[in-house]
Amino acid sequence: MVQIPNTPAPASPAPPRSVPTSADVARLAGVSRATVSYVLNNTSAVRISEPTRRRVHEAARELGYVPHAAARSLRAGHSRMVLMPAPAFPVGPLYSRFITDLQSALSRLDYTVVQYGTAQPHGDEAARAWAELRPVAVLVPGAGLGPRGVAVLKRSGARAVVTLGPETVEGAYALLVEHEAVGHSAGAHLYDRGRRRIGVVVPRQSGLEVFSAPRLAGVRQAVRGTDATVTELPLGYDEASAARxxxxxxxxxxxxxxxYNDEYAMLLMRALQDEGVRIPEETAVVGADDLMLGRLLRPRLSTVHLELPSGRELAELVDRAVRAPGAPPETHKVLRATVVHRDSS
Amino acid sequence: MVQIPNTPAPASPAPPRSVPTSADVARLAGVSRATVSYVLNNTSAVRISEPTRRRVHEAARELGYVPHAAARSLRAGHSRMVLMPAPAFPVGPLYSRFITDLQSALSRLDYTVVQYGTAQPHGDEAARAWAELRPVAVLVPGAGLGPRGVAVLKRSGARAVVTLGPETVEGAYALLVEHEAVGHSAGAHLYDRGRRRIGVVVPRQSGLEVFSAPRLAGVRQAVRGTDATVTELPLGYDEASAARxxxxxxxxxxxxxxxYNDEYAMLLMRALQDEGVRIPEETAVVGADDLMLGRLLRPRLSTVHLELPSGRELAELVDRAVRAPGAPPETHKVLRATVVHRDSS
Known part of the structure; x- marks a missing residue:
């Protein structure tokens, strides 16, 4: 690899070329700035002759003029920007696919989707930074945003704030992602298979507590009032931890x-097999996520299949919320969990 | 799962509450708008008394005023926004980690990192949409952006355009990610192990051609002029394709x-083992990405370990480019590939 040299930049940079403005376009086309704005924003309310229209477009092309989204939203009083803070947790394939799908659906409704960098503090503190971009809607994955953050966003012009996480937040639409359901279905399945001494892997990897704690709680709920026991098993994502x-x-x-999930299941299953533990005879194993790799293991891995709503459904909810900013926020449970029974349980 | 109902929104939404402006803050604090701006932007060039400062901050807090990033960048003539279009290819763990790392490093240099939605067309067409947000720098993963797109971005005020992909583009800094190196090291390793009839998996999954074609070419390069043959093996990411x-x-x-990579290697290895093909005796198998799962397979999977530069190095390059917009763009090869030899080859 060629190292990127760390040369200091010259103290006084060359001046950047000046950016063409709508005033430049107006001057070249010999029309007013208002006319430029009407033509380039395709305003149908104002009648402008074809030759004038053509002159404006030609001047814009010649100068390389690009409208300024911020200036336009300042004039309009709102933007079409939907802001999504990048989540603080490590993103799996289910979530990646869901986000891609959602972004496509919002684009088709003429929103610009912008993901805000991960490094920022989350929650109310971060809400101020998000508000500076004046999004028309904000979609917040994970926990941390409180009623104060929602209020900051709304006062700054966000017409809809939607959370995608474990709880409802005052003033925001809530898409409840309840990971208890994942643990509950795994626990109920194992109980039905006659198992009574159930271990639950809790990853040591940071950022996963928001999923692992409710999954553990879900297993406990599933066997509450029965003779089954639940044992918490902290586990690092490496071979040495699994061997221990x-x-x-x-x-x-x-x-x-x-x-916990299919990857931890694969890690633990390998270590158990290396110890001579027979699966499923001595120990039944269930993962979650329904990754393809689980089908490749021997025995084939039982898993919990997770489903989120389609991007289209969620995009329509965002659009509805934007169009009716006064409406009371809705709450929906959006995570569906189903056991896929294979050979390991 | 509760379905999200598709209720039409009311035709005339309630008017949104009005957004507090710096003029409101000025009025409440009894100072000029300029003073509000000086205080809230922490301008050290202007001396303002402590009591006035305090009055402005109190008024801003009381009204819930948040500065408008766009308005500020309109006044300043440039923003601190680094825009990254989301890549068009499916993102693996190496790339995810790299992006998170890069975003943290840019935030520490006081840039706001914003990822632009995936659904847009890529390349020059998309550059106009990116330009509307007036970023100070644009970091484009993958191929597709041409010199025209770079020019549009620069004319709209971007001081640096950086591509992260297979080729250099006129006017842009190039971080060359040459996947030939991945195939080359795999091919050279297999040749050194005495193998002469080498198959190369080419995924059928769309969006991966940008990686698979150069990896295949790299294997061919590695054995050029020898007696070894290279056979292309198209493969879908499912058990039926692997079994066929x-x-x-x-x-x-x-x-x-x-x-191609560790996941395809795992898929194919399972199918070959089910057919009774002995690995590595009859067929040596090499993956790429050095995922943990490869170490869990039996035999343990040989792989190509990939490395990208640290986020900090790349953030410093972006910052240097922003500070010296007149400097000639740099080109760096950034992908390092090393074989990790385990038991499957």
Whole structure:
């Protein structure tokens, strides 16, 4: 790899070429700035002759003029920008696909989707930074935003604030993603298969608590009031951690494990097999996410299949919220979890 | 899952509350708008008394005033926004980590990183849409942007355009990501291990051609002028496709395969093992990406480890380019590929 040299920049940079403005276009076309604005924004309310229209377009092309979204939104009083802070948690394939899908659907409704960098603090603190971009709607994944943050965004012109996370926030539309359902379906499945001593993997990887804690709680709920026990199993995402856990498996005396997701399930299953633990005879294993890799394992991995609503449905909700900023915010449960039973449980 | 109802919005939405402006803050604090601007932008050039400063901050807090980034950048003539179009290709863990790292590093240099939605057309067509946001720098992953797109961005005030892809583009800084190097190191490794009939998996999944074509070319380069042959193996990312390929493995008569990446390697290895093909005795298998899962396979998967520069290095390059917009654009090769030899080859 060629190293990128760390040369200091010259102290006084060359002046950037000047950016063409709508005034330049107006001058070249011999019309007013208002006319330029009417033509380039395709305003149908004002009648402008074809030759004038053509002259404006030619002048804009010649000068390389691009309208300024910010200036336009300052004039209009609102933008078409939907801002999504990038999530603070590591993103899996389900979520990536969902976001791509959602962005396409919003673009088709003529919104510009902009993802705000991850490095910022989340929650109310971050809301001020988001508000500076004056989005018409904000879609916040994960937890952390509170009623104060929602208020800051609304006062700055956001017509809709939508959270996609574990709880409702006052003033915002809530798409409730309840990971309890994932643990609940895994726990109920293992109980139905006759298992009574259930381990639950809790990843040590930071940023995953928001998913792992409710998944664990969901397993506990599923077996509440029965004779089954639930044991928490912290696990790092590396072979050494998995080997350490597997080495004390027999003293843990578990007959089943919900392994958080398919990747952790694959990691733990390999370590258990290396210890001679027979799956599913001695220990049943269930993952989550329904990745293709689970079907490639032997025994084939049982898993929890997760589903989020389509991007189109969610885009329509955002659009509806933008068009009716006075309406009371809606709440929807959006995560569906179903067990896919294969050979490991 | 509760379905999101598709209720039409009321035709005339309630008027949104009015957004507080710096004029409101000025009125409440009893000062001029210029003073508000000096205080809230922390301008050190102008001396303002502590009591006035305090009055402005209190008024801003009381009204919930948030400065308007767009208005500020209109006044300043440029923004601190670094715009990154989201890539058109499916994003793997290496790239995700790299982007997160880069965004953190740019934030520390006081840039706001904004990712532009994926759904837009890429290349020169898209450049106009990006230009409307008036970013100070644009960082474009993948191929497609041409010299015309670069010119549009620069004319609209972008001081630096940086491409992260397979080729240099006139007017732009180029971070060359040459996937030939990945195929080359895999091919050279297999040749050194005595293999002469090398298959190369080419995924059918769309969007991956930009990686798979140069990886294939790299394998060809590595064995050019030797007695080794290279056979292209198109493969869908599903068990049925892998089983079909494995079923005709013996007639293909290959003694090695570079499987594009670790996930395809895992898919093909499973299908080959199900057909009774012994790995590595009959066929050596090499993946790429060095995922943890490769170490969990039996035999452990040989792979190509990829490395990109640190986010900090790249952020410094962007900052240098912004500060010296007249400087000739730099070109750097940034992808390093190294074989990790395990048991499958």
């Amino acid at each position: 856990l597997a080495a004390r498996w027999r003293e843990l005396d578990l007959d089943a494990v919900f392994a | 390929l494995a079923a005709r493995w013996r007639e293909l008569d290959l003694d090695a395969v570079f499987a």
